[in-house]
Amino acid sequence: MTTRWLTPEEQRAWRAYIAATHLLEDALDRQLQQDAGMPHLYYSILATLSEAPGRQLRMTDLAEALKITRSRLTYAVNRLEKDGLVRRESCRSDKRGSIAVLTDEGMAEVERAAPGHVETVRATLFDHLSEEQVGQLEEICGRITRALEGEEGARPAADDVPWRRRSSPPPCS
Incomplete structure (x- = not known):
């Protein structure tokens, strides 16, 4: 199989994409750490649950929605659970399953953090x-x-x- 090397234009586009995504993720993480004391991933979990019916999702569905591994999600949910922002419930119809539920405290945290997060998204991406x-x-x-x-x-x-x-x-x- 012959390697299909990137053209100079593709190489520039690729490097620009990588630089932009790394810088954007860093800016979002810094803002959320400063304003809400949590990384972007934790905020994303809370925000996704806040938009789900009943503010809950099966853990496997939450992992898929966030495009992260189940083990990474489990680690993050464990932390959010310790902070009282999420609780886990067993799935009654499937004993292997687990549901992540956004608590009232978690919803309050999303509502508190959202304005600063949205402003950072706007300032770092959409305003340009x-x-x-x-x-x-x-x-x-x-x-x-x-x-x-x-x-x-x-x-x-x-x-x-x-x-x-x-x-x-x-x-x-």
């Missing part, structure tokens, strides 16, 4: 883009996500992603 570029960013990121998840005729590495389940467990009741 035109309306047309925002649409392009959504289109580009959506296409990459769909390709990595095995849609759009991409080589399906999707079965290899650590948050993907081989079979769907029954819903928790």
